[in-house]
Amino acid sequence: MAFEYKPGIYKTTKFLPGHESEIEPGQLVLIRTDGEFAPASVLKPVSNRNNQWQFQMPGIKVPSNSLNWGDTLVKLPHEGFYRLLEEKTFEGGGRWLVNAIVQLGYTRLAEPILFIAQRRSPLASNDLFFSEKGVKIDLDNVEALIEPLAWYQEPTKS
Secondary structure (H helix, E strand, O other), X not given: OOOOOOOEEEEOOOOOOOOOOOOOOOOEEEEEOOHHXXXXXXXXXXXXXXXXXXXXXXXXXXXXXXXXXXXHOEEOOOOEEEEEOOOEEOOOOOEEOOOOEEEEEEOOOOOEEEEEEEOOOOOOOOOXXXXXXXXXXXXXXXXXXXXXOOOOOOOOOO
């Protein structure tokens, strides 16, 4: 029975058969399964805005003779906002406190990065700011270190 693909972001561990020059081990990819992407398509990251990746369309359909390639993928927590479950201290001083709001992002190599929420001074508006520079964390420890938060996403203004 073929692997059942679920949409989301993943880390590759093997080449995609038939597309070895495009999809290789150790890459961040987005899997889509909706509409014309079905049964599964692999999209590569092309640009990063506000610590979140935009992925190249239309992607590469997983070849029908390689549907079990999905067994080799590592599912990653979604990019977004989380709370820190334990204090994080840094060499040379500095620390992030328990319950701090952080944003989770990734490098092209699927390495997780945390960005700490900050309020600017002087306070010009009631917004949180996330730097473009974050702290890499160990993939094996990411889910034990953070817990997802919910937020309201304002609709796009037309």
